[in-house]
Amino acid sequence: MAPHSPSTVDETLPGITRGIFSKITGEFARMPWLVILCSLFIVAMCFMAIFAEVLAPQHYADQDLVNRLKPPSFLGGPERYLLGTDELGRDVLSRLLYATQISIFVAFAGTMIGAVIGTFLGIVAAHGRGMVEETIMMFVDAQASMPFMIIALAVLAFFGNSFWLFVLIMGINGWENYARLSRGMVLAANTHGYVVAVRSLGARPKRVYLRHVLPNIASALIVQFTLNFPSTILLETSLSFLGLGIQPPLTSLGLMLGTGRDYLLFAWWLSVFAGMLIFITTLSVSLLGDWLRDRLDPTLRR
Numbered sequence: 001m002a003p004h005s006p007s008t009v010d011e012t013l014p015g016i017t018r019g020i021f022s023k024i025t026g027e028f029a030r031m032p033w034l035v036i037l038c039s040l041f042i043v044a045m046c047f048m049a050i051f052a053e054v055l056a057p058q059h060y061a062d063q064d065l066v067n068r069l070k071p072p073s074f075l076g077g078p079e080r081y082l083l084g085t086d087e088l089g090r091d092v093l094s095r096l097l098y099a100t101q102i103s104i105f106v107a108f109a110g111t112m113i114g115a116v117i118g119t120f121l122g123i124v125a126a127h128g129r130g131m132v133e134e135t136i137m138m139f140v141d142a143q144a145s146m147p148f149m150i151i152a153l154a155v156l157a158f159f160g161n162s163f164w165l166f167v168l169i170m171g172i173n174g175w176e177n178y179a180r181l182s183r184g185m186v187l188a189a190n191t192h193g194y195v196v197a198v199r200s201l202g203a204r205p206k207r208v209y210l211r212h213v214l215p216n217i218a219s220a221l222i223v224q225f226t227l228n229f230p231s232t233i234l235l236e237t238s239l240s241f242l243g244l245g246i247q248p249p250l251t252s253l254g255l256m257l258g259t260g261r262d263y264l265l266f267a268w269w270l271s272v273f274a275g276m277l278i279f280i281t282t283l284s285v286s287l288l289g290d291w292l293r294d295r296l297d298p299t300l301r302r
Contacts, residue, residue: 035291038284045100045281052101057082057091060098061249064089069267084269086260095251096273102246103253103278107233110170114232115225117171118178123209125179126186137183140176148173149238156244166236166245173235174228181224185217226289230282237278253278 031039048055057080064085071077072084072092083092125136143151152169159165186209189195198208239245240254248255253274260271 031291035287038287041280041284042288045104045277048097049101049104052097056094056097058094060090060095060251062090062094069263071267072269083273084267086270087263087267092269092273095256096253096277099251099253099256099274100277102250103233103236106167106170106236106246106252107229109167110173110236111225111229111232113168113171114173114175114228115178115221118175119182119214119221121175122179122182122184123186123214126183126190127205127209133183136179140179143172143176148235152235152239153244156239161244161247163246163250166239170232170236173232177224177228178221181220182217185220186213189213189216223289223293226285226292229289230285233278233282233285 066089067078067081067085068089069087070081070085070089073079073082075084077084081091081093083096086092086095121136121140125133151172155165155169190213195208195213198212203212236245236252237254237257240252241258243258246252246255256274257271257278260267260274263270
């Protein structure tokens with residue numbers, strides 16, 4: 001995205017942001033068919049997550065012990081259970097819908113928290129320089145040098161497990177990527193003519209960064225968001241699979257995958273459907289993120 005000229009000093013942030021998204025939608029017609037399929041699948045997943053309570057034929061915790069471990073209806077199981085039942089007679093389809101809702105919410109909220117924290121600290125580092133920059137980058141290097149799974153396990157071991165603590169842990173994951181990216185781009189933007197012109201007119205740092213610098217680096221941050229989102233889903237899945245993430249009676253895709261492993265030989269539908277959703281979701285977001293990076297990064301365009 002081209003930098004703003006000094007004549008656009010009074011342009012509002014919503015108008016600039018709309019320009020970014022209109023640029024993205026303008027590229028839709030030139031999307032490869034695979035990216036279009038991935039986009040449609042992501043939209044379908046979000047629809048399922050938002051309207052899970054309406055779409056689910058039953059509540060995810062309703063039990064039917066008479067129909068325990070019944071196969072899907074298309075394999076000879078009861079017609080009312082399209083994807084079969086689990087070890088407590090709960091409808092797998094209903095649990096998948098609710099699990100998608102929780103997993104998508106945790107992954108989105110966690111990625112958003114990491115994006116906000118990382119971007120803010122990156123801008124602070126680029127603006128403050130000196131000791132402030134060195135301190136922030138020291139924390140960035142420290143987190144990047146340690147596997148985050150160890151950090152998450154340590155926090156959960158010391159403070160116990162709760163839903164909102166788990167969301168916060170997801171938010172801490174990946175913030176260093178945004179901090180590095182935003183710091184580098186803000187340092188480069190500070191040398192551009194439009195920033196120099198705005199500051200020469202007496203604009204305060206808050207106005208400079210929020211209304212002029214941030215909109216011009218937003219496209220790169222959006223791409224980074226799509227690249228970090230799959231790793232957050234996989235982290236939630238891994239922790240829930242180990243029994244350290246989402247706890248019963250709630251459900252998530254990782255928890256369904258973990259509880260279904262004990263029945264894999266004779267009730268494969270308990271974990272296979274959840275595993276397929278995890279795989280296709282992360283693959284779709286990754287492919288969409290790669291396409292956005294190619295389209296929004298001028299250095300990668302052909």
